[in-house]
Amino acid sequence: MGPFVKNAWYAAAWNHEIGPEPFARTILNEPLVLFRDTVGDVVVLEDRCCHRHLPLSEGKVIGDILQCGYHGLEFDCSGACVKVPGQTRVPPGGIVRTWPVLEKYQYVWVWMGDPDKADEALLPDWHVMDDPGWAVVKGDPPFHIPCHYELFNDNLLDLSHLAYVHIKNIGTSAVPDFPIVTTRGKNSVRMIRWILDSAPAPLYARFGGFEGNIDRWQYAEAMVPSFNTVRVGCMPAGSGAQAGDHPDDIARGPGGREGQGFEFYNLNAITPETENSTWYFYAHSRNFALEDPEMDEEFRVGLRGAFQDDVDILAAQQMNMDRHAHNAKDWIDINVDGPGLALRKMVDDALASEIKTLF
Ligand code: FES
Ligand SMILES: [Fe+2]
Numbered sequence: 489m490g491p492f493v494k495n496a497w498y499a500a501a502w503n504h505e506i507g508p509e510p511f512a513r514t515i516l517n518e519p520l521v522l523f524r525d526t527v528g529d530v531v532v533l534e535d536r537c538c539h540r541h542l543p544l545s546e547g548k549v550i551g552d553i554l555q556c557g558y559h560g561l562e563f564d565c566s567g568a569c570v571k572v573p574g575q576t577r578v579p580p581g582g583i584v585r586t587w588p589v590l591e592k593y594q595y596v597w598v599w600m601g602d603p604d605k606a607d608e609a610l611l612p613d614w615h616v617m618d619d620p621g622w623a624v625v626k627g628d629p630p631f632h633i634p635c636h637y638e639l640f641n642d643n644l645l646d647l648s649h650l651a652y653v654h655i656k657n658i659g660t661s662a663v664p665d666f667p668i669v670t671t672r673g674k675n676s677v678r679m680i681r682w683i684l685d686s687a688p689a690p691l692y693a694r695f696g697g698f699e700g701n702i703d704r705w706q707y708a709e710a711m712v713p714s715f716n717t718v719r720v721g722c723m724p725a726g727s728g729a730q731a732g733d734h735p736d737d738i739a740r741g742p743g744g745r746e747g748q749g750f751e752f753y754n755l756n757a758i759t760p761e762t763e764n765s766t767w768y769f770y771a772h773s774r775n776f777a778l779e780d781p782e783m784d785e786e787f788r789v790g791l792r793g794a795f796q797d798d799v800d801i802l803a804a805q806q807m808n809m810d811r812h813a814h815n816a817k818d819w820i821d822i823n824v825d826g827p828g829l830a831l832r833k834m835v836d837d838a839l840a841s842e843i844k845t846l847f
Contacts (some may be wrong), residue, residue: 494601499757721751
């Protein structure tokens, strides 16, 4: 727990949340105000007027100008104060911060660190958000969770919890019986689990119309600091999914064969708001029932319900940690914690190297 990795993209909003009105959202303890300028580009400024600190989001956008709602100072899209009512001179320091911003995969991403290091290539490959071969359901609005973001990183890399938290929808009691394989990349951790010849979870049975057992895969890949791509799918048991019909690259689809199974991605951008609160942007992208509003609704409602259960768990976990001033040092670890612990180590290393470059 502590400071945040700054040199990274963070999801600040869904693209559809941002229009010509000021929109306030705090990330990494920085209050931001976002709006679209007259050509439709997203502008991100510090949500704190340099005069007397009123949130600029309480003011109004006039063309490409954001006017403070208290004494009318006006700021352009670069954050420079360009007008002070009643005087011709803008005093020194008449500027608010801005950050690099990128609109991609239907998210608005903000780079919170050194602007010279901002690089689009550091985003995960989430092309399935824009690919016509995949149908997308966005988790809207994002969940707001009263917990430290790393608790959520742990959650998404340890899917054994499906057997307990999600038994009514996406879990079965068999999940933890199957071992995981963990691999570490430079800035990422991958967890793979195959659940073979096993009954489908309730939502899986509905999605796939299966009559018998299935072979199911879970590929979860997390990148520093907190992107998590979960690729899951299933085929009828014994139909060869594990033998090679399922490609090994998590970012490339599709897996299951037409009519014999399905696959979907669960794309997770976890953005710290403060030390103990987190924004959770998730989306699903599926490779079946593409033009099917009923299936959209199944995903929207079914998986939001499932994730609400995670939110409740994480909030309760954080509350207990706060109550007893516990920290990550006095808990025990079990085998399924391996991927989450590997990611925590990478986040700590990234933080240490950012702190080192300050001196
Ligand atoms: S606080 Fe913004 S103009 Fe005074
Ligand atoms: Fe979960």
